[in-house]
Amino acid sequence: MTRTPHAAVTLTVNGADHHLDVDTRVTLLDALRDHLALTGSKKGCDQGTCGACTVMVDGRRTLSCLTLAAQCEGRSITTIEGLGSGGDLHPMQAAFVRHDAFQCGYCTPGQIVSAVCLLEEGGRTGSDADIREFMSGNICRCGAYPNIVAAIREVAGARDA
Numbered sequence: 001m002t003r004t005p006h007a008a009v010t011l012t013v014n015g016a017d018h019h020l021d022v023d024t025r026v027t028l029l030d031a032l033r034d035h036l037a038l039t040g041s042k043k044g045c046d047q048g049t050c051g052a053c054t055v056m057v058d059g060r061r062t063l064s065c066l067t068l069a070a071q072c073e074g075r076s077i078t079t080i081e082g083l084g085s086g087g088d089l090h091p092m093q094a095a096f097v098r099h100d101a102f103q104c105g106y107c108t109p110g111q112i113v114s115a116v117c118l119l120e121e122g123g124r125t126g127s128d129a130d131i132r133e134f135m136s137g138n139i140c141r142c143g144a145y146p147n148i149v150a151a152i153r154e155v156a157g158a159r160d161a
Contacts, residue, residue, distance in 0.1 A: 009073045013038065014082025022069050028062070029053045031069035032079060040080035040109045044139075051138030054110035055079050061117040063137075080109035083116060091158065092116050095151035103142035111138045115152045125156035 005024045010017050013036060020035050032038045032055070041064055044052030048066040055064045056078040083090035089097070092115050102108040114135055118124050124134045131149050140148065 007070045009070050011036075011069065011072055011077060012075070013077045014079060020069070024068070024070055026069045027065055028055070028057075028067040028069045028072055028077070029064035032064060032077075038079050038081050041113075042106055042109060044106070044110075049139070050107070050110075051114060052107050052110045054113045054138065056113060056117060059117070059120060061114050078113075080113055083112065090116065091155050092119070092151065095154045096148070099147045099151040099154065101144055101147040101151040103140075103144050107138060107140045107142075111135070111140065111148055114138050115148070115155070118152065119156055119159060125152065128153070 006021055007024050008019070008021050010019050011031065013032065018036055020031060022031055022035065029041055029043060032041055033043070041055055042052035043065060044050035046065050048063040051063070053063055053065040054061050056062065057067070057072060058075050083093060092112050096102060096108065096112055114137065118131065118134045124130055128149050131152050132145070135148065
């Protein structure tokens with residue numbers, strides 16, 4: 001019987017190091033959910049087309065269902081759970097609540113992480129069309145898109161003020 005190859009990896013997630021022994025084929029999404037009990041990132045399509053699994057790796061949005069956990073050793077990973085601080089919501093999380101930018105909430109963690117990356121990259125909030133284009137990799141089956149754009153526009157405006 002062939003043993004599946006394993007790797008010892010250290011993942012830095014939300015500022016904390018986690019030492020794991022994982023199958024080399026384990027995705028970052030599965031490592032976060034199954035090994036670290038960080039269930040905010042969702043498994044939607046498992047093919048990289050819906051964006052529900054979006055996390056930040058070194059400040060860039062990353063589809064965690066298409067990324068191997070072993071590829072993330074030595075990199076900084078931020079999940080939806082790591083955005084706020086000290087029990088306070090991140091401004092984008094708070095704006096999503098104020099604008100009712102979710103319905104079922106399944107896509108919301110990925111939407112918020114992508115929206116935070118949008119603002120971090122700068123220059124991508126010139127128009128609602130720009131925001132929609134950048135966010136096009138995140139699907140909301142409930143159709144909360146106008147409220148999502150409004151939440152992003154609010155936070156972008158506050159940053160520009």
